[in-house]
């Protein structure tokens with residue numbers, strides 16, 4: 001299903017009042033991507049039990065991320081899933097890969113749902129996590145309304161990493177997570193972006209901010225690990 005089809009199914013499923021709310025929240029989130037519009041949109045999705053439907057739109061994407069995660073030694077390790085959303089990757093890591101998973105998210109209603117699925121939330125846990133997964137979450141709130149990322153000519157610009165930060169704020173969002181990592185812990189950053197320049201730029205940006213970074217190959221999908 002593509003996104004337009006998902007939207008049609010969601011709209012067909014909702015009663016009229018909810019439909020108006022859904023359209024408003026979707027418009028706010030896509031027009032003004034900020035933490036509060038993001039949280040309000042995903043709160044609505046969680047309370048109307050639409051997470052599975054939204055997940056079906058990303059099935060292939062989640063499979064690719066899962067494939068990358070399956071190559072890591074997660075068994076028995078402490079993992080924090082940041083932006084766990086519908087919890088599918090969190091469940092995969094817990095139930096299939098044997099990790100001990102905690103979750104956090106901007107959306108409190110998503111967190112309530114995750115708690116009902118048996119997940120513990122992030123509390124005060126400095127120096128705890130062997131891995132912190134950020135999968136298609138941190139880049140959702142950005143200020144790239146003129147699609148700078150998509151223009152190939154920007155990739156060669158020496159100022160690319162810093163402009164990337166001005167637009168996506170990935171380094172700023174990762175910074176507070178550093179204190180939660182165990183001594184040999186790593187952050188795993190996945191974003192649904194296929195431009196090699198984005199990954200090179202993200203690796204460079206995080207190195208500039210003091211992280212040890214590694215950019216992983218595009219197959220099955222790009223990601224950066226940082227410690």
Ligand SMILES: C[S@@+](CC[C@H](N)C(=O)[O-])C[C@H]1O[C@@H](n2cnc3c(N)ncnc32)[C@H](O)[C@@H]1O
Pocket residue numbers: 038039042062082083084085086087088089104105106107110134135136137138139140141173
């Ligand atoms: C597209 S869903 C991805 C869910 C899950 N990580 C996955 O890959 O299936 C994005 C989720 O990230 C959350 N999110 C976005 N920005 C975040 C942030 N800065 N911190 C925590 N959660 C965030 C949203 O609330 C939403 O639940």
